[in-house]
Amino acid sequence: MIIGYGQFEPALGRREETLLRLEGLLATAGDLDLLVLPELCNSGYHFSSAEMAWETSEEIGRSAFVDFLVETCRQRNMFIASGFNERDKGVLYNSAILVGPGGAIGTYRKLHLFMNEKDFFQPGNLGLPVFETDLGTIGLLVCFDWVFPEAWRVLALKGAEVICHPSNLVLVGLAQQAVPVHALTNRVFIVTCNRIGREGDLHFTGNSLIAGPDGKVIRRASTEGAEIGTATVDPELARNKLITPRNHIFRDRRPEAYDGLAGRPAAATKA
Numbered sequence: 001m002i003i004g005y006g007q008f009e010p011a012l013g014r015r016e017e018t019l020l021r022l023e024g025l026l027a028t029a030g031d032l033d034l035l036v037l038p039e040l041c042n043s044g045y046h047f048s049s050a051e052m053a054w055e056t057s058e059e060i061g062r063s064a065f066v067d068f069l070v071e072t073c074r075q076r077n078m079f080i081a082s083g084f085n086e087r088d089k090g091v092l093y094n095s096a097i098l099v100g101p102g103g104a105i106g107t108y109r110k111l112h113l114f115m116n117e118k119d120f121f122q123p124g125n126l127g128l129p130v131f132e133t134d135l136g137t138i139g140l141l142v143c144f145d146w147v148f149p150e151a152w153r154v155l156a157l158k159g160a161e162v163i164c165h166p167s168n169l170v171l172v173g174l175a176q177q178a179v180p181v182h183a184l185t186n187r188v189f190i191v192t193c194n195r196i197g198r199e200g201d202l203h204f205t206g207n208s209l210i211a212g213p214d215g216k217v218i219r220r221a222s223t224e225g226a227e228i229g230t231a232t233v234d235p236e237l238a239r240n241k242l243i244t245p246r247n248h249i250f251r252d253r254r255p256e257a258y259d260g261l262a263g264r265p266a267a268a269t270k271a
């Protein structure tokens with residue numbers, strides 16, 4: 001299976017321009033089974049107002065952006081996971097959508113909103129789904145979810161072999177450090193697709209990456225360039241949860257000792 005990231009700069013509030021840029025990027029792509037695109041790819045990130053966030057959002061069933069992804073997947077017989085400014089029943093979600101040759105497959109809505117995203121988006125209300133596809137089992141997370149190990153763990157426990165991670169990272173190097181560790185401790189493949197460029201005072205940090213179940217970075221992008229990076233991977237490796245011949249990362253867990261994990265510890269409720 002060939003997985004990859006499509007690192008580029010979506011154009012804030014200019015979807016037609018973003019689609020042109022994406023077309024140009026895809027024209028440079030070789031064979032691919034699964035491509036991951038950045039967070040909020042249909043809209044851009046740094047909204048100047050709630051009106052801008054609203055006007056740049058789309059409903060999944062009526063989206064020029066999703067139609068473009070579906071057509072691309074149909075023509076190239078591939079899958080794409082992309083960040084998506086999603087409008088649903090009068091509110092917005094910072095979502096990731098998975099699309100394949102047969103159309104839209106499923107959606108994840110970002111659970112852990114970063115900074116000013118809290119002014120525009122509702123936290124996700126779809127939990128942490130995984131999607132069975134011809135390629136294998138795919139999970140989705142979005143950007144700042146990287147800091148919550150629980151999210152990666154739940155997806156892995158649900159059988160995700162590849163976790164697609166559309167991102168608009170601004171904290172220099174932190175996610176790029178953490179993601180390979182999440183890949184290692186859950187023994188999954190992770191594709192983090194970050195964006196590049198600036199919007200206002202935000203500078204997005206590029207350095208998209210593909211990490212393997214051994215925690216190694218298989219492919220890493222530059223900090224500034226628009227580029228597709230790919231790796232040929234064997235999803236079977238993500239099904240083997242033995243980290244030593246006598247240590248299975250799921251069977252050796254001790255959930256009976258993790259009783260604080262599912263609730264909110266007192267310290268967290270005070271803030």
Ligand code: ACM
Pocket residue numbers: 039113114142143144145167168169170171
């Ligand atoms: C982020 O979650 N976009 C940093």
